[in-house]
Amino acid sequence: MSEEQGISVKQSEDFSKWYLEAVRKGGFIDQRSPIKGFDVILPWGYAIWERIQDCFDREIKEHGVQNAYFPLVIPESLIKKEEEHFKGFKAEAFAITEAGGEKLEEKLFVRPTSETIMYHMFAMWIRSYKDLPLLINQWCNVVRFDTKGTKPFLRGREFLWQEGHTAHATREDADKWLTTVVKMYNEVYKMLAIEPLILVRPKSDTFAGADYSIVFDTLVQDGKVVQGPGSHLLGQHFSKPFDIKFLDEDGKEKYVWQTSWGITTRQIGILIAHHGDDKGAVLPPEVAPVQVVIVPILFKGKEADVLEKAGSVKEQLHQLGIRARLDSREHSAGFKFNEWELKGVPLRVEIGPKDIAAGEVTAVSRVGEKTKVKMTELDEIKGLLDNIQEEMATKSRKFLADSINDVHSMDQLKAAEGGFLRGNWCSSGECEASIKAESGFEIRGTLYDKEEKCFANCLWCGKPAKHVVYIAKAY
Ligand SMILES: [Zn+2]
DSSP, X not given: OOTTTSOSSOTTTXXXXXXXXXXXXXXXXXXXXXXXXXXXXXXXXXXXXXXXXXXXXXXXXXTTOEEOOXXXXXXXXXXXXXXXXXXXXXXXXXXXEEETXXXXXXXXXXXXXXXXXXXXXXXXHOOBGGGOSEEEEEEEEEEOOOOSOOBTTTBXXXXXXXXXXXXXXXXXXXXXXXXXXXXXXXXXXXXXXXXOEEEEOOGGGSOTTOSEEEEXXXXXXXXXXXXXXXXXXXXXTTTTTTTOEEEOTTSOEEEOEEEEEEEETXXXXXXHHHHOBTTBOOOOTTTOSOSEEEEEOOOTTXXXXXXXXXXXXXXXXXXXXXXXXEOOOSSOHHHHHHXXXXXXXXXXXXXXXXXXXXXXXXXXXXXOOEEEEEGGGTTHHHHHHHHHHHHHHHHHXXXXXXXXEEOOSHHHHHHOOSSEEEXXXXXXXXXXXXXXXXXXXXXXXXXXXXXXXXXXXXXXXXXOOOEEEEEEOBO
């Protein structure tokens, strides 16, 4: 294997460097674009995004959500309607001040998120309780001038996402809708074979203008967490300034209750950082663009025979509904093995003269498990892929469970190496800030689906605690 082809560093030596090489050499992203933080998502990475889109788009449509598209630019006057919300984005927003060589009369912001422009329209669309709930989603890009530095997929200045925006007649309806959203994101996480920790964020880290935010936090191999999809109860914080009212059944005019929720291309980075190993990405079969790569083992004089059999195996796998690719390029088998391992393909099928003589193929999983499969029983490969998906999900669940540890004091927290630390907190913002400043770990939130009983006093002030919180170092 040449130096150039494989990853030059182990995860345990330098995770950050490992990650950069994994996404680049695996062909997920190209960072050599002329503008920092605006990366090129390569076909292999984009195909994963398409799988995520397919899964989530199917989910939202089953639940009555409709897709629409809203303008890329938002006039400053509109943004001023909801200052509190925009405050959270002001430092990150790109603004257009010129067009056609002329200075614009009004500044236009490139959407960092679309609440304001969407709700401007919602106010015109919603008249009566009969128009509710209004369930709208948009697949688009957003642009944010992130000042914390960039990291491919995990922290970029432009990313792709979906943003779902809903309006409801009552707060109960809006709350209930968010439980549906959590279920829908759970389906995506199942496909990704990732066990998330679903948390309700503390107030300080709630989405600007939201009552509460539910997030999917994911641990990656170095023990830090990355935030996945977020779902926000916006309450009436937008409906009042944007005047989104409806005539209710009781004849009274009321403001709607709203939610917003999104998943982004950051998920591709989470996937690689969560499952990857020293050889590169490890993709779960359900999301892998190619589930099975067929590598013919060629010997002089037997090439035609082997290639013909390999082609027929590919056809049969396609008929079984498996995404299979035949790699008949002129590279050596070893080169191909390494390349597909870097890309994370779940299963490699080798076919050589010996296999043909025995009437079988050799299936090797991405983590090195070998199985002989009879050519007459290729449907067994479906079972192998199902097993890989299941094993990855089990491993992820165990990783999370093993990475949650209780802490009773700041000393214990400071000594922790990573993962989630479960501690107690009085709910004061000052204590929260002090915990972060002193330990480098931040409060990520409380469990979404379970109320937990405090088992000690507040980590910082020592006064009686109100919440059991999950604390971690985050990207
Ligand atoms: Zn406290």
